[in-house]
Amino acid sequence: MTFQDLDLIEPIRKALTEEGYTTPTPIQAKAIPIILQHRDLLGCAQTGTGKTAAFAIPMLQILEEKQKTRHDKGPIRALILTPTRELAIQIGESFSAYGRFTNITHTVIFGGVGQKPQTDALRKGVDVLIATPGRLLDLINQGFVHLKQLEIFVLDEADRMLDMGFVHDVKKILRLLPAKRQSLFFSATMPPVIMTLADTILSNPAKVEVTPVSSTADTIKQSVYFVDKSDKNSLLLHILKDDSIATALVFTRTKHGADKVVKVLRKAGVTSEAIHGNKSQNARQNALKNFKSQTTRVLVATDIAARGIDVDDLTHVINYEIPNIPETYVHRIGRTGRAGAKGIAFSFCDLDEKAYLRDIHKLIAKNIPVVKDHPYSNGR
Known part of the structure; x- marks a missing residue:
């Protein structure tokens, strides 16, 4: 048709x-x-x-x-x-x-x-x-x-x-x-x-x-990294050393968490902005505009902003924190792999978030592959 x-x-x-x-x-x-x-x-x-x-x-x-x-x-x-x-x-x-x-x-x-x-x-x-x-x-x-x-x-x-x-x-x-x-x-x-x-x-x-909400698009390659909470910033910077990642949408659970991640990224020389409810409307729109034009490489967002972010050709979504509502995981990673395109979704999981990950596995009826070969693996 x-x-x-x-x-x-x-x-x-x-x-x-x-x-x-x-x-x-x-x-x-x-x-x-x-x-x-x-x-x-x-x-x-x-x-x-x-x-x-x-x-x-x-x-x-x-x-x-x-x-x-x-x-x-x-x-x-x-x-x-x-x-x-x-x-x-x-x-x-x-x-x-x-x-x-x-x-x-x-x-x-x-x-x-x-x-x-x-x-x-x-x-x-x-x-x-x-x-x-x-x-x-x-x-x-x-x-x-x-x-x-x-x-x-x-x-x-x-x-x-x-x-x-x-x-x-x-x-x-x-x-x-x-x-x-x-x-x-x-x-x-x-x-x-x-x-x-x-x-x-x-x-x-x-x-x-x-496409029931319990499913994730087959075009999205998903993986999870087990990491201590204190090493998440280092792992994020390690992943972003890959120059093939032109832009990445990073999700945190809180506004404060989003701002903290941006501070770490900017200190390391990675262009980044946060988008969440505490930002003025102009700031949010400018951040989104800069991300779409790839002036900003990393956009850090809370879940409230998730569904309003529609960026063509977005290849990477990174769950800096695992969402505590499993359906939210599906919505987050759905920002990539849109309309049949391919996408990549990384998730960082610390010890306290393992229960959230189990809920996600139950919802999507499959286990997300684990990346064990990374410098911050906690061996779990």
Whole structure:
């Protein structure tokens, strides 16, 4: 199947061609026809499967085909709710790319920055609003956002939304939406609490599931290094001596830990930056921009930032610390090996993290190969 087989309108086909897209990923091939039929959708897809395009492309088509002569202050017709600033910006970039030859307008709103540019855009009128929950509720309360004429609602990364404590904000927003709408619900995992939330949002949905969260992409070569906690910095520097590693995304569990790793790397002459919730929005965006352009070789991130980091051709992910939630491991390493490309994932495991590693092995139903031949092996 190609995108040419999906009955897409010419402006979108043209944009996809310019983006170099020819073959849809499985989630795109399954979801796009369903959404174009105006049906509700429950989508289970892990990170890196092309999920954003799976809903952005058909949404643009539906809105474009229903587009009438509009006034400057037209109502918001579609809302995409997503948990992080980075992910919101990434989705906005996707709408810009796929919708460049349509008449559909969009804007992105999130917290941590001044609201005036966002409210200025809202005053002009937009078709599609991409938002994080806190800032959206804030602007609704101030009277800048009205959702009564909404046609399409998307809840993206629902499991991460709940992990971050946004469930009450999401429920408040749901109460403000018109009952008659098309709803799309995406989550990488489907525990009972997520299914309960989905049931309150969706009406007779079609279900699409690709690559269960318990699996990791076959294109990612995984390995684990057993190392004492005190030797992790030395091991990281040892690995980065390999010049073939052009860029590496390093994960820590805490913001403080990320900053400490960056300090060590910079002292050793490795260009690096941290990205986490304590950084200003401008600092986070600049760090991501520098990483994408390879001005910065190593980006050190916490899990909250994980799903918003979308970097083409990223070859290496390094788990400086093993995540204590096994699904998080799948999401972390899914930053590489995207859309069929090859990737490499290294994990550093100290004695206290062995239980976390066992949980990961159980989830992915295989043992990650151990690298024993390295100068900081603790022999365990």
